Amino acid sequence: MAVYINQGGQDSVMPRSHDTKPIQLPPSFNRFILLMGASKGGSGKSTLGVNLAVTAYVCGLKTIIFDTDIEGDSGQQSCMRWAKLRGADGVVVRRARLERIDEAILWAERNGFTFIVIDTPGRDMAGMKQALNLADFMLTPSQPSPLDLQATEPIRRLWAVSTTPSSIALNMVIRDTLPRTRHYVARYAEQGAVLPAFVGRRVQYMDAMERGLGVSEYMPDDIGDREMRQLLTAIFAEAQKRKAA
Numbered sequence: 165m166a167v168y169i170n171q172g173g174q175d176s177v178m179p180r181s182h183d184t185k186p187i188q189l190p191p192s193f194n195r196f197i198l199l200m201g202a203s204k205g206g207s208g209k210s211t212l213g214v215n216l217a218v219t220a221y222v223c224g225l226k227t228i229i230f231d232t233d234i235e236g237d238s239g240q241q242s243c244m245r246w247a248k249l250r251g252a253d254g255v256v257v258r259r260a261r262l263e264r265i266d267e268a269i270l271w272a273e274r275n276g277f278t279f280i281v282i283d284t285p286g287r288d289m290a291g292m293k294q295a296l297n298l299a300d301f302m303l304t305p306s307q308p309s310p311l312d313l314q315a316t317e318p319i320r321r322l323w324a325v326s327t328t329p330s331s332i333a334l335n336m337v338i339r340d341t342l343p344r345t346r347h348y349v350a351r352y353a354e355q356g357a358v359l360p361a362f363v364g365r366r367v368q369y370m371d372a373m374e375r376g377l378g379v380s381e382y383m384p385d386d387i388g389d390r391e392m393r394q395l396l397t398a399i400f401a402e403a404q405k406r407k408a409a
């Protein structure tokens with residue numbers, strides 16, 4: 165598959181290496197709804213939502229993102245803004261209201277989308293609860309820091325009242341501090357689930373976003389692409405395991 169990349173202003177098409185395995189939907193799913201949820205802003209919901217959507221798309225899944233962070237002055241519309249930079253290329257992005265996400269999901273299903281990402285503002289816990297019941301998995305990005313650990317408390321309360329599988333993914337991990345990362349994996353694991361896939365704090369996530377791309381397109385086969393593939397694989401594996409249980 166040829167992938168369009170844009171580095172330092174020079175456009176080029178770089179072939180994807182053959183050793184990257186395509187990721188498929190887990191066997192028990194004919195479509196997958198991923199809810200990006202966190203009780204804290206700035207944790208990386210939009211960044212990881214957009215990047216996971218692109219990674220799924222380059223793996224051949226028909227992908228849509230619903231941006232529900234659209235209301236009022238505090239509505240970031242991060243995915244809508246990204247879509248504007250991207251133009252009409254592959255990943256579909258639509259506005260949706262969290263309280264009417266059931267209708268949006270029906271529309272996506274009718275139109276054959278197989279990977280549906282819901283990005284949320286992370287304030288509306290009531291809306292999130294409803295979306296959680298419709299989703300196949302809720303991913304909560306969180307940083308390895310004491311304040312971020314504390315800030316997941318409202319999300320953990322949601323976990324307690326839903327059967328939808330949910331996990332923390334450690335985001336903005338600083339690479340040279342592995343013992344710290346392990347320490348926080350243990351701390352988060354005490355509170356609930358944490359996925360065995362970490363996302364580093366990397367400029368490529370910001371640079372790809374600025375160009376309307378995901379890291380799997382911007383720097384295929386590089387570390388960000390590998391992180392997104394690992395994360396998507398971990399999400400699918402966990403959802404499949406929970407469904408089979």
Ligand SMILES: Nc1ncnc2c1ncn2[C@@H]1O[C@H](COP(=O)(O)OP(=O)(O)O)[C@@H](O)[C@H]1O
Nearest residue numbers: 205206207208209210211336364365366369370
């Ligand atoms: N893995 C990462 N590496 C570098 N910067 C990141 C990463 N994840 C998020 N960011 C940055 O952190 C900020 C908040 O991320 P964002 O996705 O907007 O969070 P949220 O949607 O949860 O509010 C943004 O400036 C974004 O570029």
Ligand SMILES: [Mg+2]
Nearest residue numbers: 209210240242
């Ligand atoms: Mg956001």
